[in-house]
Amino acid sequence: MGRTAAVEIRRVDKFYGEFQALKQIDLTIPPGKVTCLIGPSGSGKSTLLRCINFLEEYDAGEIRIDGELIGYDAPGRKMPARRLRQMRRSIGMVFQQFNLWPHMTAQENVAEGLIRVRGLRKADAAARAAEALRKVGLADKMSSHPARLSGGQQQRVAIARAIAMEPRLMLFDEPTSALDPELVGEVLNVMKTLAAEGMTMAVVTHEMGFAAHVADQVGFMEAGELVAVDSPDVVLRAPSDPRILAFLRTYHERNAF
Amino acid sequence: MGRTAAVEIRRVDKFYGEFQALKQIDLTIPPGKVTCLIGPSGSGKSTLLRCINFLEEYDAGEIRIDGELIGYDAPGRKMPARRLRQMRRSIGMVFQQFNLWPHMTAQENVAEGLIRVRGLRKADAAARAAEALRKVGLADKMSSHPARLSGGQQQRVAIARAIAMEPRLMLFDEPTSALDPELVGEVLNVMKTLAAEGMTMAVVTHEMGFAAHVADQVGFMEAGELVAVDSPDVVLRAPSDPRILAFLRTYHERNAF
Amino acid sequence: DQLDDIKADGKIVTATDMHYAPFDMLNNGTYEGMTKDLFDEVAKELGVEPVYQDIPWTAELPGLEVGKFDIVIAPVTITPERLERYTFTPPIADATVSLVKAAGNDELQKPQDIAGKTVGVQQGTAQFRQLQSYGEELGGVTVKEYGTTDEAYADLAAGRLDAVAGSLPNLTYLVKNRPETFALFEPAQFGQPTFFAWVLRKEEASESLARAIEDAIATMTEDGRIRAIQEKWLGGYTELPLTATSD
Amino acid sequence: MDAGLLQQYGPMLLRGFGITVFCWLAGTVLGMALGLLVALIQRYGPRPLRWLLQVYIEVIRGTPFLVQLFVLYYGGPLIGLRLDALPAGLLGLTVYGSPYFAEIFRSGFNAVPAGQIEAARAIGMTETVIVRRILLPLGLVSALPALVNFSIILTKETVILSIITVPELMYQVQRMSTETFRYLEANLVLALFFWGLVETISRAGRRLETRITRHLIERG
Amino acid sequence: MFSIPTFLDSFGPLLWAARYTLLVSGLGIALGLVIGALICAAALSRRPAWRRLAALWVSFLRGVPLLVQLLLMFYLLPVIGINVPAIAAAVITVGICASAYIAEIWRGAIGALPPGQAEAAAAIGMAPRDIWTRIVLPQAVVMSLPALVNELILLVKASSLVSVVGILEVTRASQAQAATTFRPLEVYLAAACIYLLINLCLAGVGRYLEHRMAV
Numbered sequence A, B: 001m002g003r004t005a006a007v008e009i010r011r012v013d014k015f016y017g018e019f020q021a022l023k024q025i026d027l028t029i030p031p032g033k034v035t036c037l038i039g040p041s042g043s044g045k046s047t048l049l050r051c052i053n054f055l056e057e058y059d060a061g062e063i064r065i066d067g068e069l070i071g072y073d074a075p076g077r078k079m080p081a082r083r084l085r086q087m088r089r090s091i092g093m094v095f096q097q098f099n100l101w102p103h104m105t106a107q108e109n110v111a112e113g114l115i116r117v118r119g120l121r122k123a124d125a126a127a128r129a130a131e132a133l134r135k136v137g138l139a140d141k142m143s144s145h146p147a148r149l150s151g152g153q154q155q156r157v158a159i160a161r162a163i164a165m166e167p168r169l170m171l172f173d174e175p176t177s178a179l180d181p182e183l184v185g186e187v188l189n190v191m192k193t194l195a196a197e198g199m200t201m202a203v204v205t206h207e208m209g210f211a212a213h214v215a216d217q218v219g220f221m222e223a224g225e226l227v228a229v230d231s232p233d234v235v236l237r238a239p240s241d242p243r244i245l246a247f248l249r250t251y252h253e254r255n256a257f
Numbered sequence C: 001d002q003l004d005d006i007k008a009d010g011k012i013v014t015a016t017d018m019h020y021a022p023f024d025m026l027n028n029g030t031y032e033g034m035t036k037d038l039f040d041e042v043a044k045e046l047g048v049e050p051v052y053q054d055i056p057w058t059a060e061l062p063g064l065e066v067g068k069f070d071i072v073i074a075p076v077t078i079t080p081e082r083l084e085r086y087t088f089t090p091p092i093a094d095a096t097v098s099l100v101k102a103a104g105n106d107e108l109q110k111p112q113d114i115a116g117k118t119v120g121v122q123q124g125t126a127q128f129r130q131l132q133s134y135g136e137e138l139g140g141v142t143v144k145e146y147g148t149t150d151e152a153y154a155d156l157a158a159g160r161l162d163a164v165a166g167s168l169p170n171l172t173y174l175v176k177n178r179p180e181t182f183a184l185f186e187p188a189q190f191g192q193p194t195f196f197a198w199v200l201r202k203e204e205a206s207e208s209l210a211r212a213i214e215d216a217i218a219t220m221t222e223d224g225r226i227r228a229i230q231e232k233w234l235g236g237y238t239e240l241p242l243t244a245t246s247d
Numbered sequence D: 001m002d003a004g005l006l007q008q009y010g011p012m013l014l015r016g017f018g019i020t021v022f023c024w025l026a027g028t029v030l031g032m033a034l035g036l037l038v039a040l041i042q043r044y045g046p047r048p049l050r051w052l053l054q055v056y057i058e059v060i061r062g063t064p065f066l067v068q069l070f071v072l073y074y075g076g077p078l079i080g081l082r083l084d085a086l087p088a089g090l091l092g093l094t095v096y097g098s099p100y101f102a103e104i105f106r107s108g109f110n111a112v113p114a115g116q117i118e119a120a121r122a123i124g125m126t127e128t129v130i131v132r133r134i135l136l137p138l139g140l141v142s143a144l145p146a147l148v149n150f151s152i153i154l155t156k157e158t159v160i161l162s163i164i165t166v167p168e169l170m171y172q173v174q175r176m177s178t179e180t181f182r183y184l185e186a187n188l189v190l191a192l193f194f195w196g197l198v199e200t201i202s203r204a205g206r207r208l209e210t211r212i213t214r215h216l217i218e219r220g
Numbered sequence E: 001m002f003s004i005p006t007f008l009d010s011f012g013p014l015l016w017a018a019r020y021t022l023l024v025s026g027l028g029i030a031l032g033l034v035i036g037a038l039i040c041a042a043a044l045s046r047r048p049a050w051r052r053l054a055a056l057w058v059s060f061l062r063g064v065p066l067l068v069q070l071l072l073m074f075y076l077l078p079v080i081g082i083n084v085p086a087i088a089a090a091v092i093t094v095g096i097c098a099s100a101y102i103a104e105i106w107r108g109a110i111g112a113l114p115p116g117q118a119e120a121a122a123a124i125g126m127a128p129r130d131i132w133t134r135i136v137l138p139q140a141v142v143m144s145l146p147a148l149v150n151e152l153i154l155l156v157k158a159s160s161l162v163s164v165v166g167i168l169e170v171t172r173a174s175q176a177q178a179a180t181t182f183r184p185l186e187v188y189l190a191a192a193c194i195y196l197l198i199n200l201c202l203a204g205v206g207r208y209l210e211h212r213m214a215v
């Protein structure tokens, strides 16, 4: 794994037609740290994540990966596709809807990027894919196609696919939504290891416990705004903002049993 | 809402080719009660749920809704499509992958079944769809197509679509996986109301807190087997089976913060 | 000059539609027929090798005009309009329009009997024009046009037509092949005498070639080669004029 | 093309074009309807019928239209089936197009994600409603360009109707060219008319396409 | 009435001519698939110039009948000094014409692919060529197989038009045969059998692929 990456987001706006999905977002994701994004449904978390690797074009502001502006050469002028591709090679992503390739087996899904992007030979890629799938507990489903996997199994393939690429920056969009508590624990451990190895991570999650345990900083979004960014101790354990308090209340009520 | 329904599952087996996804499942879902199914990823929870409304054909055993065998007239002989359809009309389902109809708006997604299955007039159906969407907090996204909705918004449309049909039996497959804690709380409230009104519910979930608070009984599945079925107090708060203990451990560690 | 070029190359490139029995036929992929026998001899007279190409009729004259081949050796009926646009060789066969009917149709005997009947003919041919004016003379004949004579024959067999008009050599050959289905009128011919000939470009460069072919045909008529070939394919001999004219 | 020629042949050509358009439209609409029926029976019908339709598809699709038309028109009377040119042409065009349309519909149906059909089945929708409300609209998304494609191909198959003396455009153009030797002009006329027709069809197709896919091509 | 000997005798010369039908349609298909993929890629490209080019390509080639294209290729190109042998002209024209239809079929299938899959590939920096050949086309090809086989079968039959440039393929041979025997019905039916045979093979391959590649 190479040098680690930092993300700087400055005054980013994003519109879908009339609808403003992101409003003047300012956020620094420090290198080698885990940043969790929490917030209500539809508040723009996925949109923000997708702006970071420029899957979504932001309309104003700047996003820099290690100081390099992503997506644009200058305001309003898009960067050459080649450079964008180059930048994306060091960024991994686990999608909220997984986006597995249905015509490939679990193993092929993971190996594909290794072969085409990292340039590994087929046999090496297959071995590394098998290794990554073993890590997420899918040793026995390596040759199944996505349609024959359960929801949680699909999600783990998606995680393995991203991890195997060993990116310097990883974007997780609700990576544990379909996982049972035990697996959530395991994925959490995998992520802790990766963090320890210096991978920068941005994680959108609804699992407050997950955020509380793994995050170095937590951002709370609402209605397209980043309401608060701070350590989990501040945001989750001692929030002052009434919106965050309301957000967390039902959670605590329910999870204490 | 009509009379409530009970489900009896007796010695059900399900094979995918060689692979046995369900092994001799025995389970009674009592009328007007909430039954939660928990268990590791790939243990067969979705498969069992899908067998109940015969989206998946089971290979052995019997599943009866209110005493009536679903799917088969006699062992090995499928029931007429007409009768199966009739039975399904009183069963609702929220899918793990939502399965929204992409060519219809949120409101149309909800209204469609009301018009085509319940026979409501268009205007009435639209009104009731709007009402259901309001309940899940989507009043402002009624005329958006699924592709323009966030993950949690899509899931809520799926929930509204099922609820609006007012089935006597509802099958939820991880209905809160994409929802934030606040919304989980709201959906939980909706479900409590429905249960109070006498709807029978089977809920697959990874949210232990959810199960603990809303379930009348909890079933724990592993590797295609139903390992334990009992009240949440027994299964979740004082489990004796080491597998359940292991399953819950990380959860408690993580969620106490 | 075209003739010089041909001589220099040692070959003359021709085009014909190889499904026009008995003139042009493909027998298991081999070209044969009266045209071939005739042109083999003409080429011999010119001292060059003939190159035969099978080109559908619709593409022949356009191809000739852009110089894809030196000569069209499909039998083309000489008409005043065509004479204006192309150079014709001397006639190579009789093309006088004739009539064929279904075998066993006793109602129709002589050409005049087609009055008030439906008669098929190939679209845009000289035979078509003659049939039409003959029909007017008789006070009304329904003329149906077909893309090729094959379809007209098929419709005659299917009973939608009472008769088909075409050139005598073609019809003779047809009846010889399917006597159980088709029969000639008695007499078969009804129109002005017309002739088939070959076609060259109407340009100065082609004139010497045209003259050379004219000479060749004259020689072949004299030494009886034409007669032998006609008898082989048509079963009889008709004396032909030695220059291309249409009355 | 000079004015005299236009005056002489213009009306004839226009009439021919009218007949071409009529044959194409009728053949496409009827062929599509028959094809849809075949595709639906293939999906829902009993096994023997499905098997029979498979044979129908392969035989009709695998043989040239020219031969089918020839057999229908010139061979039909041999077994007592005597049709006029235009009805024979329309019948031929409809039957000829149907297996192609059936296969296009089948591939469109296959592209509809199973989950979306399951969601409809799970609430007890009848298959008829599912076909109308889910299968067709979603299947059309991927099938539309292929449908337009084949409709365009059918425009060109109409020229074959000339062999059974339907006085469509090709028939008239051939007549004009054999009578006047204006081959280039004749082919130009043919090309122009067809280009106009095809361009109209593909434009209409594109418009329909943007209309039905507008909501689908966003992020997944 | 129906002459069975004529029907049977026709097979000899027709099968011989089938060489050219196979040659022209086979090479035409290969060419059409390759160019079709490129045109489809252009049609879906980000660059408006590429898209316009693709639209023009499709519009021209679908708009002008293949017969006219062949005549242009064969009779007009020589006028501007380019002379191609008949068989090459035929293959190139047929292939180019098919590419327009094939591109449209694929475009439709690709439109039905969930966009998330290409996104997942783009997100790890896969080159467009790889996204195209590894993610998009394999799925689009499977999804569009029935429509594609349709098109290829049409192409086999349309190859009969190459007779205008002097190539003796099945249809042309059957016309010749019909003109000598004066029994078009029998001869054309024999020709139909040969086309059917070729096309059954194509359909069979299509079904097989559909079966094998279905997931």
Ligand SMILES: Nc1ncnc2c1ncn2[C@@H]1O[C@H](COP(=O)(O)OP(=O)(O)OP(=O)(O)O)[C@@H](O)[C@H]1O
Residues within 6 Å of the ligand: A016, A019, A021, A039, A040, A041, A042, A043, A044, A045, A046, A047, A048, A096, B141, B147, B148, B149, B150, B151, B152, B153, B178, B180, D218, D219
């Ligand atoms: N293509 C689109 N067109 C219009 N609006 C869109 C589009 N995509 C997303 N939106 C809107 O943008 C808002 C933010 O969406 P986003 O997916 O970022 O939410 P989120 O925070 O990830 O929510 P969730 O937790 O439910 O996944 C939502 O209100 C959504 O409806």
Ligand SMILES: Nc1ncnc2c1ncn2[C@@H]1O[C@H](COP(=O)(O)OP(=O)(O)OP(=O)(O)O)[C@@H](O)[C@H]1O
Residues within 6 Å of the ligand: A141, A147, A148, A149, A150, A151, A152, A153, A178, A180, B016, B019, B021, B040, B041, B042, B043, B044, B045, B046, B047, B048, B096
């Ligand atoms: N179509 C199929 N073919 C083969 N195996 C299948 C198929 N569908 C599911 N399976 C297997 O059956 C098992 C049970 O799947 P199921 O979807 O019921 O799991 P689950 O308990 O819902 O898991 P999760 O919590 O991850 O959604 C899994 O191991 C899965 O791989």
Ligand SMILES: [Mg+2]
Residues within 6 Å of the ligand: A045, A046, A047, A096, A173, B150, B151, B152
């Ligand atoms: Mg999201």
Ligand SMILES: [Mg+2]
Residues within 6 Å of the ligand: A150, A151, A152, B045, B046, B047, B096, B173
């Ligand atoms: Mg599941």
